[in-house]
């Protein structure tokens with residue numbers, strides 16, 4: 377799994393781990409400000425099945441988990457956000473306002489989710505779903521390390537999210553990726569919510585050059601998306617309603 381730390385001054389601050397949930401090929405990301413006395417941390421796209429693994433890593437590393445965030449209302453797995461809320465006192469769930477889902481913090485384009493001295497900037501990237509957002513690490517003056525974009529299912533490595541349900545639109549997705557992701561610095565690292573072939577990370581430059589869907593003109597892109605012929609995710613009927621309430625549809629105790 378991808379993780380890094382380098383010796384450069386600002387890089388030392390960010391602790392980063394990429395975690396895999398094998399059944400749904402979902403990536404969960406852990407980020408923390410390791411230089412801050414509290415070591416505040418966030419989890420992006422946690423899965424219910426791997427909550428215990430993720431929280432034991434958080435404990436081992438001495439982090440204070442403050443946010444559990446989703447890039448969108450997932451259709452293929454149940455989010456771990458609600459379970460984590462029940463286990464970590466004071467933690468807040470985060471999702472976009474446009475998703476229509478419940479959470480403690482409903483974010484919009486331009487918002488910043490702060491953890492210690494670091495933050496994630498929210499970019500609206502609808503098209504796979506209406507409420508998809510991409511979270512991008514903030515910049516520091518003269519920072520040597522690349523930015524990181526957590527693209528959810530908007531942009532996958534050499535692919536992109538399907539657009540045939542949950543308010544999906546290939547026209548909107550094409551615009552989102554070109555205006556909100558491909559305009560980031562070329563060395564920005566792309567970390568998607570899924571990979572089905574074992575890839576872990578890409579860059580804006582690589583995807584602008586080699587993405588077999590998004591390098592095409594808009595009409596060709598639309599036609600590719602109309603002809604994917606993918607079957608519906610196996611867990612869709614359970615996952616979508618549950619994820620509208622932080623994965624806790626069947627629980628009476630917690631509502632967001």
Ligand SMILES: N[C@@H](CCC(=O)N[C@@H](CSS)C(=O)NCC(=O)O)C(=O)O
Pocket residue numbers: 400450451452529535536537538539570604606607608609610611
């Ligand atoms: N077979 C899997 C679902 C696979 C799938 O549909 N993946 C989604 C992302 S999860 S909403 C997707 O957008 N895929 C795009 C692609 O090109 O593969 C299952 O049954 O769960």
Ligand SMILES: [Fe+2]
Pocket residue numbers: 448449450451452504529537
């Ligand atoms: Fe999705």
